[in-house]
Amino acid sequence: MKIETIAVHGGNIVSDPLKPVIQPITLSTTFEHQEGTMMYTRLQNPNRKSLEAVLASLEGGADAAAFSSGNAAGNAVFQALPAGSHIIAPDDMYHGMKMLLKTVYSGKIEVDFIDLTKPNQLTDAIKPNTRLLWIETPSNPLLKISDIKSLSEIGKKHQLIIACDSTFATPVYQQALSLGADIVMHSSTKYISGHSDILGGILVTKEQDSFWESIKNVQRLAGAVPSPMDCYLLTRSIKTLPYRMRAHTHNAGKIADFLNSRVEVEKVFYPGLSYHEGFETAKKQMSGFGAMLSFLIKGNANDADRLIGKLKYFTDATSLGGVESLIERRSKVQAGDAGIPDQLIRMSVGIENCDDLIEDLTQAFDSIY
Numbered sequence: 001m002k003i004e005t006i007a008v009h010g011g012n013i014v015s016d017p018l019k020p021v022i023q024p025i026t027l028s029t030t031f032e033h034q035e036g037t038m039m040y041t042r043l044q045n046p047n048r049k050s051l052e053a054v055l056a057s058l059e060g061g062a063d064a065a066a067f068s069s070g071n072a073a074g075n076a077v078f079q080a081l082p083a084g085s086h087i088i089a090p091d092d093m094y095h096g097m098k099m100l101l102k103t104v105y106s107g108k109i110e111v112d113f114i115d116l117t118k119p120n121q122l123t124d125a126i127k128p129n130t131r132l133l134w135i136e137t138p139s140n141p142l143l144k145i146s147d148i149k150s151l152s153e154i155g156k157k158h159q160l161i162i163a164c165d166s167t168f169a170t171p172v173y174q175q176a177l178s179l180g181a182d183i184v185m186h187s188s189t190k191y192i193s194g195h196s197d198i199l200g201g202i203l204v205t206k207e208q209d210s211f212w213e214s215i216k217n218v219q220r221l222a223g224a225v226p227s228p229m230d231c232y233l234l235t236r237s238i239k240t241l242p243y244r245m246r247a248h249t250h251n252a253g254k255i256a257d258f259l260n261s262r263v264e265v266e267k268v269f270y271p272g273l274s275y276h277e278g279f280e281t282a283k284k285q286m287s288g289f290g291a292m293l294s295f296l297i298k299g300n301a302n303d304a305d306r307l308i309g310k311l312k313y314f315t316d317a318t319s320l321g322g323v324e325s326l327i328e329r330r331s332k333v334q335a336g337d338a339g340i341p342d343q344l345i346r347m348s349v350g351i352e353n354c355d356d357l358i359e360d361l362t363q364a365f366d367s368i369y
């Protein structure tokens with residue numbers, strides 16, 4: 001099956017004798033005792049199983065585990081590690097996940113944040129207690145690209161578990177398991193939901209090994225599981241994911257070129273631009289460049305805010321991956337994070353008509369400069 005077909009059919013595990021065409025919503029928290037079926041919704045539920053089935057197929061994995069947020073999914077990986085483990089993570093790791101490691105895991109797990117776009121720095125960072133290499137590519141908000149295959153090869157030589165946050169890439173454009181990762185993570189709040197109305201997270205594993213069993217225990221026993229309704233809605237959203245990604249990416253490519261052509265713009269960060277540092281690696285490991293981009297305008301934070309304030313179709317809000325275009329001055333969210341200039345603007349390009357988006361950007365630039 002090709003990806004569009006998996007997206008449509010992969011979540012149908014219906015066992016109802018009436019043979020409904022879509023997976024029905026099963027809100028029941030408990031099930032009559034029977035041999036070999038479900039018992040209690042924290043442990044498993046038909047809609048969660050349906051969501052996990054389609055995501056495991058999309059990523060080419062052996063199993064998946066759904067959580068109530070992306071952070072809860074990442075947290076399950078950290079919680080499954082032995083106490084005192086050491087993790088290597090990217091220096092530009094997603095802000096919320098970095099805060100999770102720095103606060104909740106402070107004193108429990110050791111972490112080093114390094115530049116994973118340079119695989120040769122990885123070897124030096126590995127310690128005797130290093131258990132996990134956490135990759136995130138493309139990264140937020142500078143769209144840095146890390147080479148999953150090279151990093152996995154180094155990690156495997158040192159028996160590390162390799163996990164990759166593929167949220168920006170989606171399962172449509174990047175198959176991290178086939179590039180050497182053991183686990184893929186997504187914040188399904190983003191493109192997988194695609195409509196800015198569901199919070200969720202997902203892990204997909206290459207193999208059902210003992211580490212995966214520990215993760216499943218965190219899911220079932222710590223209990224940060226999504227509701228049947230959210231699982232149903234996510235499975236529904238996934239049916240159009242490959243087609244949404246096409247529209248998102250088409251628009252993002254055009255907007256990246258447009259921004260590049262404006263004299264008011266200092267630099268555009270988009271992996272599909274041939275001058276982007278990660279362009280070659282992105283071309284090798286992704287089948288599309290996605291629809292997140294950021295750019296620096298000539299001027300200061302105030303100029304960036306004025307530009308954002310003039311836009312009609314881009315909402316000044318955080319998050320990403322919804323059908324509607326969003327824009328924000330990133331340092332409002334990541335204040336104090338090194339390497340995020342005050343005038344950096346991040347954009348999640350939606351699926352509106354691209355001509356309207358470019359017209360909107362044009363009038364905004366023209367009116368502030």
Ligand SMILES: *Cc1c(COP(=O)(O)O)cnc(C)c1O
Binds near residue numbers: 071167168188200201
């Ligand atoms: C949003 C996001 C997360 C966290 O997901 P939540 O659903 O907000 O908990 C993790 N990684 C990346 C790359 C994200 O964009």
